[in-house]
Amino acid sequence: xxxxxxxxxxxxxxxxxxxxxxxxxxxxxxxxxxxxxxxxxxxxxxxxxxxxxxxxxxxxxxxxxxxxxxxxxxxxxxxxxxxxxxxxxxxxxxxxxxxxxxxxxxxxxxxxxxxxxxxxxxxxxxxxxxxxxxxxxxxxxxxxxxxxxxxxxxxxxxxxxxxxxxxxxxxxxxxxxxxxxxxxxxxxxxxxxxxxxxxxxx
Amino acid sequence: xxxxxxxxxxxxxxxxxxxxxxxxxxxxxxxxxxxxxxxxxxxxxxxxxxxxxxxxxxxxxxxxxxxxxxxxxxxxxxxxxxxxxxxxxxxxxxxxxxxxxxx
Amino acid sequence: xxxxxxxxxxxxxxxxxxxxxxxxxxxxxxxxxxxxxxxxxxxxxxxxxxxxxxxxxxxxxxxxxxxxxxxxxxxxxxxxxxxxxxxxxxxxxxxxxxxxxxxxxxxxxxxxxxxxxxxxxxxxxxxxxxxxxxxxxxxxxxxxxxxxxxxxxxxxxxxxxxxxxxxxxxxxxxxxxxxxxxxxxxxxxxxxxxxxxxxxxxxxxxxxxxxxxxxxxxxxxxxxxxxxxxxxxxxxxxxxxxxxxxxxxxxxxxxxxxxxxxxxxxxxxxxxxxxxxxxxxxxxxxxxxxxxxxxxxxxxxxxxxxxxxxxxxxxxxxxxxxxxxxxxxxxxxxxxxxxxxxxxxxxxxxxxxxxxxxxxxxxxxxxxxxxxxxxxxxxxxxxxxxxxxxxxxxxxxxxxxxxxxxxxxxxxxxxxxxxxxxxxxxxxxxxxxxxxxxxxxxxxxxxxxxxxxxxxxxxxxxxxxxxxxxxxxxxxxxxxxxxxxxxxxxxxxxxxxxxxxxxxxxxxxxxxxxxxxxxxxxxxxxxxxxxxxxxxxxxxxxxxxxxxxxxxxxxxxxxxxxxxxxxxxxxxxxxxxxxxxxxxxxxxxxxxxxxxxxxxxxxxxxxxxxxxxxxxxxxxxxxxxxxxxxxxxxxxxxxxxxx
Ligand code: HEM
Ligand SMILES: [Cu+2]
Numbered sequence: 001x002x003x004x005x006x007x008x009x010x011x012x013x014x015x016x017x018x019x020x021x022x023x024x025x026x027x028x029x030x031x032x033x034x035x036x037x038x039x040x041x042x043x044x045x046x047x048x049x050x051x052x053x054x055x056x057x058x059x060x061x062x063x064x065x066x067x068x069x070x071x072x073x074x075x076x077x078x079x080x081x082x083x084x085x086x087x088x089x090x091x092x093x094x095x096x097x098x099x100x101x102x103x104x105x106x107x108x109x110x111x112x113x114x115x116x117x118x119x120x121x122x123x124x125x126x127x128x129x130x131x132x133x134x135x136x137x138x139x140x141x142x143x144x145x146x147x148x149x150x151x152x153x154x155x156x157x158x159x160x161x162x163x164x165x166x167x168x169x170x171x172x173x174x175x176x177x178x179x180x181x182x183x184x185x186x187x188x189x190x191x192x193x194x195x196x197x198x199x200x201x202x
Numbered sequence: 203x204x205x206x207x208x209x210x211x212x213x214x215x216x217x218x219x220x221x222x223x224x225x226x227x228x229x230x231x232x233x234x235x236x237x238x239x240x241x242x243x244x245x246x247x248x249x250x251x252x253x254x255x256x257x258x259x260x261x262x263x264x265x266x267x268x269x270x271x272x273x274x275x276x277x278x279x280x281x282x283x284x285x286x287x288x289x290x291x292x293x294x295x296x297x298x299x300x301x302x303x304x305x
Numbered sequence: 306x307x308x309x310x311x312x313x314x315x316x317x318x319x320x321x322x323x324x325x326x327x328x329x330x331x332x333x334x335x336x337x338x339x340x341x342x343x344x345x346x347x348x349x350x351x352x353x354x355x356x357x358x359x360x361x362x363x364x365x366x367x368x369x370x371x372x373x374x375x376x377x378x379x380x381x382x383x384x385x386x387x388x389x390x391x392x393x394x395x396x397x398x399x400x401x402x403x404x405x406x407x408x409x410x411x412x413x414x415x416x417x418x419x420x421x422x423x424x425x426x427x428x429x430x431x432x433x434x435x436x437x438x439x440x441x442x443x444x445x446x447x448x449x450x451x452x453x454x455x456x457x458x459x460x461x462x463x464x465x466x467x468x469x470x471x472x473x474x475x476x477x478x479x480x481x482x483x484x485x486x487x488x489x490x491x492x493x494x495x496x497x498x499x500x501x502x503x504x505x506x507x508x509x510x511x512x513x514x515x516x517x518x519x520x521x522x523x524x525x526x527x528x529x530x531x532x533x534x535x536x537x538x539x540x541x542x543x544x545x546x547x548x549x550x551x552x553x554x555x556x557x558x559x560x561x562x563x564x565x566x567x568x569x570x571x572x573x574x575x576x577x578x579x580x581x582x583x584x585x586x587x588x589x590x591x592x593x594x595x596x597x598x599x600x601x602x603x604x605x606x607x608x609x610x611x612x613x614x615x616x617x618x619x620x621x622x623x624x625x626x627x628x629x630x631x632x633x634x635x636x637x638x639x640x641x642x643x644x645x646x647x648x649x650x651x652x653x654x655x656x657x658x659x660x661x662x663x664x665x666x667x668x669x670x671x672x673x674x675x676x677x678x679x680x681x682x683x684x685x686x687x688x689x690x691x692x693x694x695x696x697x698x699x700x701x702x703x704x705x706x707x708x709x710x711x712x713x714x715x716x717x718x719x720x721x722x723x724x725x726x727x728x729x730x731x732x733x734x735x736x737x738x739x740x741x742x743x744x745x746x747x748x749x750x751x752x753x754x755x756x757x758x759x760x761x762x763x764x765x766x767x768x769x770x771x772x773x774x775x776x777x778x779x780x781x782x783x784x785x786x787x788x789x790x791x792x793x794x795x796x797x798x799x800x801x802x803x804x805x806x807x808x809x810x811x812x813x814x815x816x817x818x819x820x821x822x823x824x825x826x827x828x829x830x831x832x833x834x835x836x837x838x839x840x841x842x843x844x845x846x847x848x849x850x851x852x853x854x855x856x857x858x859x860x861x862x863x864x865x866x867x868x869x870x871x872x873x874x875x876x877x878x879x880x881x882x883x884x885x886x887x888x889x890x891x892x893x894x895x896x897x898x899x900x901x902x903x904x905x906x907x908x909x910x911x912x913x914x915x916x917x918x919x920x921x922x923x924x925x926x927x928x929x930x931x932x933x934x935x936x937x938x939x940x941x942x943x944x945x946x947x948x
Contacts, residue, residue, distance in 0.1 A: 014270055021436045025509045027276040028539060032501060034283035036543035042294035050568030070228060078221040081264040085214040127560050131568030134560035156926055182265045186257045193253040201235040201245060275512055286540045289627050290580060297576055297631055300640040
C-alpha cells in the first residue's frame, strides 16, 4: 500500500500513503470548521447590539488586553511554523524547543482569555445576560475551547515523539496538529477584527 | 510535492516575513479603526479586507496550503469554504435584517 | 425525579412498547448466549472496520427505523381518516409527527443511502476499503447511538413534540419544558458527528483511492453523486451542529439565542435550521439520482446518456443548494427583495434537475430494457418525481407560497420527492446490490409484488393530499371537523398508507424468504453489470479485489468484459488490510452516556461520558497498529470460490 513514489527530499509527513491521506482529510475538516465558525459569526452579527438594557461591549472591551491576546496567539502561530521548519530539517531538538514555546504562548493566551471572561462576568455580562453576550461568549468560547483542545492534543503528540522519535507517523501527527494551530490563529484574526476592533470602534 | 532542500535548509525567511506582515497588518487595522477618520462603512470594508489578507498569509506561508500533490484539492476546499462562509454570513445578515426592524 | 417521571406512563401503547422492547432484548440475549455467538458478534460485527459490513449494518438499522417511522405514519393516518376521531389526543399526535419526520430523514433516509454508499463506493472505484476505515466505524456507531438515544425518548422521559423543524418558541423551555426536546438536540448532535466524518471520509476516498487509470470524468455516476453529496455534507452539517448547540445552550444553560426575552431572536433558529435543511434534502436525493442512473443504464443496456451533463448539473446543484434556504420561510416576512432573490434561485435549481430527467429518458430511448425489480422502481421514479418537482416549483413562487405554505400541499410535495426519490432509490439499490451484500438475490416475484403494491399505495396516499392542501387543510393538525369536507380524500390517503405498509411487510418477508431459498451467487456479476463492483468474486472477499483493477475508460468492467480481460489470471501478491478495533463502539457508547446525562441535566453523568470519549481518543492516538497482510495462500482460497 505504502507505494514509494517520493524523492528523498519529500518531507517525512508526506512519505507514507497514510500521511498523504490524513493531511488532505484534515484540510477538508478545516473546511468544515470554517463553515462552523461562519455560522457562529453570522449568529454574532445578527445578535450584535441586542444587549437588552444590560452592559454593552464598548464599555467593557479594552484595547490593551485584546492586543496582548492577539500577539500571544500570532507569535505562537509563528513559533509553530518554526517548529515544522526544524522538523523538516530532522532536528528533534529544534522541534521540541519551538513547540514548547508554542504551547507556553497558547497557555498564556488561554490564561488571559479566562481572566477577561471572569472580568466581564464581574461587570454583569455573562452568557445569560442578553442575546449579545450569549453570542459573544459562545463564539469566543468555542475558539478558546479549540485552543485548549489543541494544547492537550499537541502535548500528547510530544509524548509520542519522545517515545518514537521522528518517523513518518509522528511527523504526520505533528504536521497535522500544526495545521490546526495555525487555523486557530486564522479564526482569531477574524474575532479580533469583527468582535473586538469593530466592537470598540462602532 | 514539497522539496526539503529548497525550502528548508536555510533560514526560515518565509516564516519571518509572514510574521512581520501579520504584525504590521494587525497594527494597521488598529490604526484604521481608531485614527484614520474613515466612515464606519469604509472601516468595516478595510479591516475585513486586511483580515482576509492576513488569513491568506497564514494559509500559504505558515500552513503550506499549496505545497503537496493535493494542493489543488486543498485550495479548492478552502475556496469553497470561503463561498459557504460568505453565503452564510452575508445571507444571514441580509435575511435577518428585516426581522430586526420588526422588533 | 421520581420513577414515574422518568419512565413514560399512563398509555397502553407505551406499555406495549415497554413490554416488546424488554422481550426483544431478552430474546436477543438468549439467542446470542444459547448459540454461543457473543464472540462472533464482537469480532465479526461490533469491531469491524470493513466497509461492506458497516454498510450492511447501516442498511439494517435504516430498515428498522423505516419500520418505526412507518408505524408512526400509520398511527397518524388512522387518526386522520375520519373527522373528530379520538384515537390520538393532540399531545400524542404532536409527538408522533415529530418523531416520524426526524426519524425518517435523519435516521432512515440518510443511513440507508450512506449504507449503500459504504457497500458500493469502494467496490466501484476498485479500492480495498475507504480512506479511513477506523473513522468509518466511528461514523456508524455514532449514528447508531444517536438514533438509539433519540428512540428511547419514547419510553424514558417522553418524546419531543415540536416538529422535526423544532421551531422556537414552541421548542423553547417555556413551551416545551419536558426533556423530549433535549433528546432531539442530543440525538441529532451525536449522529451528526458521524455524518460529518462520513462526508470527509468519502470525499478523500473518492479523490484518492481510485484504481489506477480511473480519471475523474470516468468515475461511475453513483460515485460522482456520492462525491458531491459528501461535499454538501462537509459544509452543511457544521451549521446544524452550531444550531443544535445554540438551542441546547438556551435550554440547559440559560443563554438567549432564540428566546423571546433579553434580545433573543426566534427567527434566527429557522434561518440556521434551513441553511442546513435545504442542503440536507439534496444530501438525500443526489445519491438516489446516482443509483437510478446506474440501474437505468444497466437494464437499458446502454451507457448513460449525457454523462457530462449529469456531472455538471450535480456540481451546479451543490453550489445552488446553499443559496435557496429562505424558500422554507417566505411567509416569515423577510421582505420583498429577500423573497424574490430566493424565489429565483429556487427556480434555477429546478433546471439542472430537469436536465437529469431528460438524460434518463434518453438513456431509456431505444434501450433493450430488462424489467427487473430494481428497474421497475427506477422507471416509476421518473413520473412520480416529476410531479414532486413541478409542485416544488409552484411552492417556489414566493407570493403563491403564502397560499400553499403549511398546508397538505406542502406535505404532498415533499413526500413526492422524498418517497419517489429517496425511498424508491433505497429499494431499487437494495435489490440491485443485494448480491454484493449477502451473496444472493432478493426474490424477483416478491420484489414485484412489493413494487406494485407500494407504488399504488404511495400515489393513493399522497396525490389526494395536494387537493386537501388546496382545499385548505393545514399540516400538523390532529383532527378536523366534518363540516370541513376533507373526509373522503383522507380516507383514500389512509387506504394508500395501509397499502404501503403491506408492501413493506412483503419486502421484509422477501428478505427472509431469499435468505432461505435464493440460490447463492457464483459469478459475482448477476446483472451483466458495467462497473467495477461486479468484477469482484462471490462472495466478495474482505479485501475486495485480488488484483487492483486497471481502468481504461467509462464503464470499466463492461470494457474489460468486451476485451476479454475480465477473468485474467495473474500471480497474487500479499494484500495489506487494516485491523479491527473496539474503540469506535466503546467511544460511541460513551457519547450515548454523555448525551443521556445532558438530556436529564445530570451533569456528573454527561461529564463522565465525555471523559470516557476523550479517554478512548487518547487510547486511539497511542495505538500504532499498522494492520496486517493477507497471504497469497489465503487469497487463492477466497478466489477459488469464484469459478
Ligand atoms: C425541483 C426542485 C425543488 C423545488 C423547487 C422545491 C421547492 C420547495 C419549497 C419552495 C418548499 C417550501 C414550501 C413551504 O414551506 O411553503 C419545499 C419544501 C420541502 N421540500 Fe422541496 N423542492 C424541490 C425538491 C425537493 C427535493 C428533491 C426534496 C427532498 C428529497 C425536497 C424536500 C422538501 C421538504 C422535506 C420540504 C418541507 C420541509 C418542512 O417544512 O417540513 N424538495 N420545497
Ligand atoms: Cu428546500
